[in-house]
Amino acid sequence: MGQKYHAKLVNASEIIKKAHQNKYAVGHFNINNLEWTKALLEAAQEKKTPIILGASKGAIKYMGGYNLVVVIVNSLLDSLNITVPVALHLDHGQSVESCKIAIDAGFSSVMYDGSHHPFAENLKNTKEVVEYAKPNDVSVEAEIGTIGGEEDGCSVGTGEIGDPKEAAEMVETGIDFIAVGIGNIHGPYPTGWPGLNFQALEDIQDAAKIGIVLHGGSGIPQEQVKKAISLGVSKINVNTELQIAFVAAIRKYIEEGKDKPENGKGFDPRKLLKPGYEAIKATFDELISWFGCKGKG
Ligand code: 13P
DSSP states (O other), X not given: OGGGGGSSSOOSHHHHHHHHHTTOOEEEEEOOSHHHHHHHHHHHHHTTOOEEEEEEHHHHHHHTOHHHHHHHHHHHHHHTTOOSOEEEEEEXXXXXXXXXXXXXXXXXXXXXXXXXXXXXXXHHHHHHHHHHHGGGTOEEEEEESOOBEEETTTEEEOOOOOOHHHHHHHHTTTOSEEEEOSSOBSXXXXXXXXXXXXXHHHHHHHHHOSEEEEOOOTTOOHHHHHHXXXXXXXXXXXXXXXXXXXXXXXXXXXXXTTTOGGGOSTTSXXXXXXXXXXXXXXXXXXXXXXXXXXXXX
């Protein structure tokens, strides 16, 4: 079973509960490769910040499979002497089976995203995931409503606002935190985006009482992020913003000709990726000061 493999990883339940009680949010940052994972772990350790590393189906496939992702993260926890709480979380698990595979591989947290199913089926499948996760000391996230846009090819939603009654029923399954559609969108926000629906967030929080997860955390204005946290958001998922920062920094490096053989050894991939790696750390630093989780590890 997964439990023995994630001895150092933490179940995300306690870190989210603590954030919820103390009105801050823990960052869920998606990982895409080794450099990404290392940058995030180092940044979290430097800032004494709890962190949730999210791995989507697409990223897991790209990185070499569930087991390899677990091995990479666990090995880095050792070699970098990471002491802050770190959870490894399956992002948008699309089936009960994929959640079970992640748990068996050693993920310490999973999301079952049944938002593409009718609610009754979403509820039934979430229950099955919770029953499998709990004996393995793995936390579970479920989703009600839908998140607009597309997340790494595995979650495509129309942005349906979550129903508080469904949230309350979902919480009865024993989940640890709940993702909700409140006008949030995966990927960059379009011009003219009306913003988060705070009334819906308040109503869902009243009904659910547990930590709310805000997906599509890239590009939401700071005042809206802060207000969402004050209304119960305690986990914020970010992927696109780090990707944009990573690429912009590497583009600058190339545009400055630093990769050209006539200018030295800048073509070495370790040198090429370094500005991207640094941009991830800087973006992480800025976002965690918005989330209020800096120093909470
Ligand atoms: P963004 O890519 O919009 O930051 O969303 C990430 C996310 O919600 C992962 O689940």
